[in-house]
Amino acid sequence: MNKRRLFVLILSVVLAVPALAGCGNNKTTADENETVKTETSKTVSQAAESDKIKITFLNGFTGGDGEFMRKITDGFNASQSKYEVVESQEKDHLTQFKANGSDLVVIPGSSLYTYEEDGMVQELSSVYKEAGVAIDDFIPAAQDIVNMNDGLYAFPLDIHPLTMFYNKELVPEAPKTFEDLVDINTKLQAENTDIYVMAIPGSGLVEYYYMGLAAQNGIDIVNDGYCNFATDEFADTLMKWHDMIFVDKLSPANLGLDAEFTSFAKTADDITTQAAIALTGPWYYSAAKEIYGDNLGIASIPTIGEENATYGGSHTIAVSSQVTDEEKLAGIAAFFNYLYDPENLLNWADSGQTPVHQETLEIIKANPEKYPLPAANAEAVETAKTGPKVYNSNEQLSYISNNTFGRIVSEENLAREELMTELEKATEIARQIAQEQ
Amino acid sequence: MKKEKRFSILFFMPFMVCFILFWLIPFVYGCYMSVNKVSLTKGNVGFVGLSNYLALFNEASMYASEFIEALKNTVLFVIISVPLLVITAFILALIIDNLPDKLKGFFRTIYFMSYAVSVTAVSAIFLWLFNGNGGFINNIIAKPISWLESQPYAWIVLAIVTLWWTVGYNMILFINGLNSIDGALYEAASVDGANFLTRLRYITLPGLKNVMTYVTLMSIISSFNLYGQSSLITKGGPSQSTRSLIMVIYDTILQKNNLGVGSAMSIVMGIIVMAFALCQQYLAKEKKDLMEVNGSEKP
Numbered sequence: 001m002n003k004r005r006l007f008v009l010i011l012s013v014v015l016a017v018p019a020l021a022g023c024g025n026n027k028t029t030a031d032e033n034e035t036v037k038t039e040t041s042k043t044v045s046q047a048a049e050s051d052k053i054k055i056t057f058l059n060g061f062t063g064g065d066g067e068f069m070r071k072i073t074d075g076f077n078a079s080q081s082k083y084e085v086v087e088s089q090e091k092d093h094l095t096q097f098k099a100n101g102s103d104l105v106v107i108p109g110s111s112l113y114t115y116e117e118d119g120m121v122q123e124l125s126s127v128y129k130e131a132g133v134a135i136d137d138f139i140p141a142a143q144d145i146v147n148m149n150d151g152l153y154a155f156p157l158d159i160h161p162l163t164m165f166y167n168k169e170l171v172p173e174a175p176k177t178f179e180d181l182v183d184i185n186t187k188l189q190a191e192n193t194d195i196y197v198m199a200i201p202g203s204g205l206v207e208y209y210y211m212g213l214a215a216q217n218g219i220d221i222v223n224d225g226y227c228n229f230a231t232d233e234f235a236d237t238l239m240k241w242h243d244m245i246f247v248d249k250l251s252p253a254n255l256g257l258d259a260e261f262t263s264f265a266k267t268a269d270d271i272t273t274q275a276a277i278a279l280t281g282p283w284y285y286s287a288a289k290e291i292y293g294d295n296l297g298i299a300s301i302p303t304i305g306e307e308n309a310t311y312g313g314s315h316t317i318a319v320s321s322q323v324t325d326e327e328k329l330a331g332i333a334a335f336f337n338y339l340y341d342p343e344n345l346l347n348w349a350d351s352g353q354t355p356v357h358q359e360t361l362e363i364i365k366a367n368p369e370k371y372p373l374p375a376a377n378a379e380a381v382e383t384a385k386t387g388p389k390v391y392n393s394n395e396q397l398s399y400i401s402n403n404t405f406g407r408i409v410s411e412e413n414l415a416r417e418e419l420m421t422e423l424e425k426a427t428e429i430a431r432q433i434a435q436e437q
Numbered sequence: 438m439k440k441e442k443r444f445s446i447l448f449f450m451p452f453m454v455c456f457i458l459f460w461l462i463p464f465v466y467g468c469y470m471s472v473n474k475v476s477l478t479k480g481n482v483g484f485v486g487l488s489n490y491l492a493l494f495n496e497a498s499m500y501a502s503e504f505i506e507a508l509k510n511t512v513l514f515v516i517i518s519v520p521l522l523v524i525t526a527f528i529l530a531l532i533i534d535n536l537p538d539k540l541k542g543f544f545r546t547i548y549f550m551s552y553a554v555s556v557t558a559v560s561a562i563f564l565w566l567f568n569g570n571g572g573f574i575n576n577i578i579a580k581p582i583s584w585l586e587s588q589p590y591a592w593i594v595l596a597i598v599t600l601w602w603t604v605g606y607n608m609i610l611f612i613n614g615l616n617s618i619d620g621a622l623y624e625a626a627s628v629d630g631a632n633f634l635t636r637l638r639y640i641t642l643p644g645l646k647n648v649m650t651y652v653t654l655m656s657i658i659s660s661f662n663l664y665g666q667s668s669l670i671t672k673g674g675p676s677q678s679t680r681s682l683i684m685v686i687y688d689t690i691l692q693k694n695n696l697g698v699g700s701a702m703s704i705v706m707g708i709i710v711m712a713f714a715l716c717q718q719y720l721a722k723e724k725k726d727l728m729e730v731n732g733s734e735k736p
């Protein structure tokens with residue numbers, strides 16, 4: 001073989017190594033999709049064969065919690081012979097609901113106002129009555145989510161607040177205040193400069209961070225139907241997170257998506273920083289438990305602001321405004337009657353979610369070993385604030401979440417005037433979004 | 438003759454049906470929606486004329502700032518990625534063309550395999566590689582870099598991802614182009630004492646002109662359609678600096694629930710891509726015309 005061909009061959013082999021780097025088995029994702037589709041098809045075809053009144057139920061529980069909701073719906077179907085709840089678990093279920101509809105749909109609490117304003121969901125006082133469920137059966141924070149325009153527009157299911165996981169090897173006791181965080185950080189940094197008390201992300205769950213601190217500072221950003229961010233109080237809230245990174249040095253700077261958990265999950269070395277606590281979503285519980293086992297602590301987030309509060313998302317179950325058939329509505333009431341029997345709703349607590357039904361919550365609090373995560377969040381949900389009740393609240397918050405907070409965690413010399421310009425721009429966008437109503 | 442014509446139409450029909458169903462009807466409906474106020478939840482609220490289009494260029498409108506920013510980001514990505522995609526594919530094709538015949542198929546398959554991987558899997562791989570906190574790349578370089586949280590590194594990552602994922606397709610096109618060049622030309626040039634670079638300049642490149650034009654055009658169009666990589670890897674960050682036009686259109690339709698403005702954005706984006714394509718075609722044609730006027734160039 002001549003020299004040129006040998007050179008080309010060697011070069012081909014060298015270039016082939018990175019080309020082959022990504023080949024692997026993505027069968028799992030395809031298989032999972034196939035399983036969901038098969039299960040959904042199976043459920044639909046079984047329902048088609050029966051004479052029961054079919055009630056379609058659309059939700060986005062495609063993760064680990066999906067099997068627990070399916071257990072509830074299967075239990076309801078088996079418990080009586082008149083109605084069949086046909087459950088579909090879809091990744092983009094709200095788009096499906098907008099396009100194709102569904103009798104029942106899980107709507108995030110922060111979006112419920114938007115769906116009500118658009119006429120997509122119906123008022124449910126009569127369904128509550130028929131189901132034998134009262135709004136007072138739920139914690140006040142949950143009542144606030146579904147109660148709007150003098151009506152009840154959904155049944156509250158759960159609240160998932162910002163939760164604190166902590167590594168008991170590094171943090172024997174859960175920090176409760178900002179000063180606790182500073183003390184812990186000082187001790188950790190003295191031993192190893194790659195270990196911080198926390199990791200503040202630049203994207204991902206950042207809405208929970210700034211809205212949570214706003215809740216602790218008693219700030220209400222809603223003004224005349226839109227979010228007004230351009231206030232000194234809100235700017236101070238954002239700058240608190242900035243100073244925790246650049247002044248108090250409680251977290252590394254310029255961290256990215258989900259860094260609050262990925263840093264918590266790592267072990268510090270020369271190029272990796274580790275966080276001793278993670279302020280993150282409860283959905284990371286399984287992953288955290290797998291890493292830390294008995295060394296995993298769970299608690300409410302510390303009070304960084306003026307008073308104890310937290311912020312979280314929530315799930316509600318609403319009824320489409322297209323459902324007018326009285327028999328179907330009776331079936332829906334029967335389903336809610338079944339769901340809010342604590343014996344059945346505790347299946348949802350098994351998934352790690354914290355149901356907001358008072359009677360169920362009391363059982364959870366009395367059995368913390370059986371329901372560690374819901375029990376740890378039981379007090380937090382009582383004081384949890386959820387998304388602002390404005391039109392398309394997620395979009396109104398998106399400029400702060402996707403633009404401004406990233407600058408907070410990465411620009412050490414971010415000037416107050418620059419921040420206020422950002423907040424004014426975010427407020428103008430929120431105002432225009434509200435006008436789309 | 439008439440029978441032949443009717444018979445030939447049968448072969449043409451499947452394409453026409455697909456074209457009408459999947460291009461023409463959506464295009465016409467998109468144009469219709471772009472002059473109406475339409476949402477997924479409220480349906481068609483009414484005719485609004487050109488106001489959806491005007492909103493894209495009205496500084497006071499939130500849609501304008503998002504559209505213009507995303508357009509700048511996308512054009513920047515086109516400028517960064519297209520030369521890389523074309524030149525790298527060409528180099529790989531040259532390498533494979535010069536391999537022994539027995540090895541050509543093997544290496545062609547290896548370089549093409551990444552094209553068959555889904556964007557989700559590709560994104561997961563590169564997220565792991567370029568994680569700013571303890572990622573694989575930071576493990577092997579001297580000083581860790583926040584790849585995904587700062588510029589220009591976020592763009593560099595997206596360019597590398599796109600290159601690794603899609604270069605195989607362009608490479609195959611170049612290989613076919615190289616195979617179509619008459620080998621006798623190379624032999625004659627070698628006899629005349631032409632070296633590799635001379636043969637490349639006077640035989641290979643002119644012979645690949647049409648393929649080069651096509652590959653460049655396709656790369657421009659696909660780079661304008663940047664979505665999967667930026668959505669899954671950088672999520673449009675840092676601070677929306679990698680947010681592409683398709684991401685903005687998606688958010689406008691599905692998050693802001695405004696199909697009218699989203700459709701207008703799609704139409705304007707299509708016009709911009711067409712303009713780029715026409716410019717490129719014009720430049721390629723002009724050079725060809727000049728060559729015809731001046732006669733073939735001397736080696």
